[in-house]
Amino acid sequence: MDGQTLRLPDQPREPGRPGIVYARPYTRIAVLGMGSWGTALASVAAASGREVRLWGRREDLAQRMRETGRNDDYLPDTPLPDGIEPTSDLAHALDGAEAVLIVTPSSSLREMCGVMRPLLPQGIPLALCCKGIERRTGYLLSHAVEEELPGHPVGALSGPTFARETALGHPTAATIAFEFRYTDRLAPDDSPAARLSVSMSCPSFRPYMSDDLVGVEVGGAVKNVIAIACGMMTGAGYAENTRAALITRGIDEMKVLAEALGGKRETVTGLSGAGDLTLTCSSTTSRNMSLGVQLGEGKSRAECFDGRDVVVEGEISAASVIELARRIGVSMPICEAVHAILYDGADLNQTFTDLWARPIESEPRALEIELAHPSAMTES
């Protein structure tokens, strides 16, 4: 969108201010997934003036939501604004929708695509609001959806957005990314990224538009793994210095993977990368951080979350990110550490001790220069 002057419809144009979004909002949006994030995003869209149909599999929950005006199972203390119609009828949810937000866990994405396929209005944009990399294929989630649902522009919405805080109206911001190829034959104002950004904009939710879908998706997937690492070290008794170092080096791992996959380094320093990473690594409101803390304290996986089956995307991403990184030759030492603990039964304290004892590198990473760690020098 470089050099283009786009503005919100109700504001006067100010020529010379590039990058400002001017687009027609969608009238009706379908939100698929009646969990915490789906409900929060439906609230944002409704607060932005959209007609929203919020779909979930469970008719009992949809019916209670229609009766009580809240989602007691996932966000009990946040009343739904007007303009949301909860439904368990997917055909009804998609009928007349101009854009779809997919907010079910990444592990059920292909299944979701299968049930949506016969019901989707032709060519409507799909925005992924789940975070991860597909385990079986190593694909970015958008790639999996493009394979399942060809002919639909696929993008992502991602940023520092805990569901409950978002639904309560605490101000935050997020990135909405669709690749430029979905835009180049349209007037810029008609691009899915521009229209969805304007459609999701309300006083407490500020979307930013991007054409770097790869960078946005990589940030969302990797930050959950780094949050597990931060949680593990916090649970094991390490302090704030350690967490800050992990966050910063985590950004480096995101940058290298994003770049290797064709994304941009600078996207990783934005809301969907550093922004979300900072949030997720700072609070046990995050399920990923919380899992790490409990494991770091010595609990077994079965004991975490009192045995409840909670969506922790970083558990799957620890495997899918590392399998992908190894395949394309990208070094991601923090993600490797989390993978070793979760999947190979490695000792948590020893793994983090080894992480710190790796050969010294330059910052930013320069692959050719590698100084031997002092302990390695004394061995010879």
Ligand SMILES: NC(=O)C1=CN([C@@H]2O[C@H](COP(=O)(O)OP(=O)(O)OC[C@H]3O[C@@H](n4cnc5c(N)ncnc54)[C@H](O)[C@@H]3O)[C@@H](O)[C@H]2O)C=CC1
């Ligand atoms: N909760 C949050 O603060 C945020 C969550 N996300 C992402 O959103 C995605 C969803 O997470 P949450 O809403 O938090 O999880 P959740 O556990 O609150 O809700 C998940 C929902 O998906 C439904 N679901 C599961 N499998 C399904 C399937 N096969 N078909 C249809 N529905 C299915 C469940 O019934 C539930 O309603 C995850 O990828 C998460 O990383 C992203 C940003 C913020």
Ligand SMILES: O=C(CO)COP(=O)(O)O
């Ligand atoms: O992605 C999130 C906030 O942006 C939610 O993080 P958790 O899935 O770790 O709770």
